[in-house]
Amino acid sequence: MDNKNRYSISDQSIRFLNKYLNSFSPTGYEREGQKIWKDYISSYVEKIVTDLYGTVVGVINPNNSPYKLIIEAHADEISWYVNYITEDGLIYVSRNGGSDHQIAPSKKVVIHTKKGLVNGVFGWPAIHTRKSLEEKKPNLDNIFIDIGAFDKKEVEEMGVHVGCFITYPDEFFIMNHNYFVCRSLDNKIGGFIIAEVAKMIIEHGIDLQFGLYVVNSVQEEVGLRGAKMISHAIKPHIAIVTDVTHDTSTPMIDKKIQGDIKCGLGPVIGYAPSIHKKIREFIIDTSKNKKISFQRLVSSRYTGxxxxxxxxxxxxxxxxxxxxxxxxxxxxxxxxxxxDVEKIIQLIFETLKGINYSKEKFFID
Structure with a gap:
């Protein structure tokens, strides 16, 4: 591969990633993160559209081809809702997306109110008090948030009510020069990836043979809803989606069920009924031709x-x-x-460069 076209994460890109990951984008309330993403990508697209529920689309070549190709990620992160407030001022929660109740105890949280952010913690009884034969485990019916209020009235005076959403405040950092660590990498790292692909296309002056729609969708965590809406609006011919998948090299994961995937070995190309063989094989051929290492994963009935x-x-x-x-x-x-981040950006970039409709005839065969 020509080194001048090889992608490497710049300091400018890291600053964007840091700001983007640290923003709050819970499902249904993605606006803060979407604004940061939109501001960044606006320099690399010709047109930006935001739909009714907040999906943001940057377009390159909007009028130069009848064919439309989407590269897509989802913008929302998991979170909680305030579900019930006790008379003693403790708060019980409901999921917004696939929030894990087992990691909640002792975590810091912020509750989003019209009066601003309210700090709190997921409390948990001390080990000294859990003496029963059957030790209690965190469940949705027993995890609770303490915001330091004396009673329910004080909670309400802080602006907290049923329906307020709750997020974790943990921020981005780089571990040992190799790993990006943060909440909401699922799937803001995808939003970063597609933005960087758009940036490469413009900076390298690539003349695409189609209209490229760079899509950062909302509400994936609760049923792929943003993608459903925007697909009907754009009516694309091709969609290349990027999301996260499980590293199965860590403990307590069965590779016979979850597949054999490891961080550092390259992007993961998926197999499932919804994944069309023609575009998948084109991506694999591109990866081999450009010497970009990759992994394979079977998702069986659906990818999720x-x-x-x-x-x-x-x-x-x-x-x-x-x-x-x-x-x-x-x-x-x-x-x-x-x-892996650098390689997946390179792979999507090289795939887009290689698609020529008059040659590949993706829409005729």
């Missing part, structure tokens, strides 16, 4: 990603999935390897 939403929308969309290995999904210490 926005790929499924695009594939079966409209009259069908030629869809594929390129994932990035992630450790500790849906925790506050999600981890991805820097080399």
């Amino acid at each position: 990603t926005d790929t499924d939403a695009f594939a079966y929308s409209n009259k069908g969309v030629l869809s594929s999935l390129i994932s990035i290995p992630l450790k500790y999904m849906h925790t506050t210490v999600e981890m991805v390897h820097k080399k």
Whole structure:
């Protein structure tokens, strides 16, 4: 591969990633993160559109081709809702997305109110008090938040009410030069990846043979909803989705069930009914030709990603999935390897460069 076209994460890109990951983007309330993403990508696209629920689309070549290709990630992170306030001023919660109740005890939280952010913690009884034969474990019916209020009235005076959303405040850091660590890497790292692909296309002056729609979708964590809406609006011919997938090299994961995937070994190319063979094999051939290492993963009936939403929308969309290995999904210490991030950006960039509709005939065969 020509080294001048090889992607490497710059200091400017790291500053964007840091700001983007540290913003709050819970499902249904993605606006803060979307504004940061939109401001960054605006320099690398010709047009930006935001739909009713907050999905942001940057477009390159909007009028130069009848063919439309989407590269997509989802912008929302898991969170909690205030569900019940006791008379003693303690707060019980409900999930917003796949929040893990087992990691909650002793975590700091922020509750988002009209009066501003309210700090709190997930409390948990001290070990000295848990003497029963059957030790209590964290469950949705027993985890609770303490904001230091004396009673329910004081909670309400702080602006907290049923329906306020709750997020973790843990921030981005780089571990040992190799790993990016943060909450919400699922899937803001995907938003970073597609923004960097758009940046490469513009900086390298690539003349695409199609309209490219760079899509940062909302509400994936609760049913792929943003992708469903935007697919009907854009009506793309191809969708290349990027999301995270499990690093299965860590303890307590069965590789016979979850596959054999490891951080640092490259992007993961998916196999599933919603993934079209033609575009998948084109991506694999591109990876081999450009000497970009990759891994393979079978998702059986469905991928659980926005790929499924695009594939079966409209009259069908030629869809594929390129994932990035992630450790500790849906925790506050999600981890991805820097080399995997760079390789997936390179792979999507090279794939887009190589697509020529008059040659490949993706829409005729």
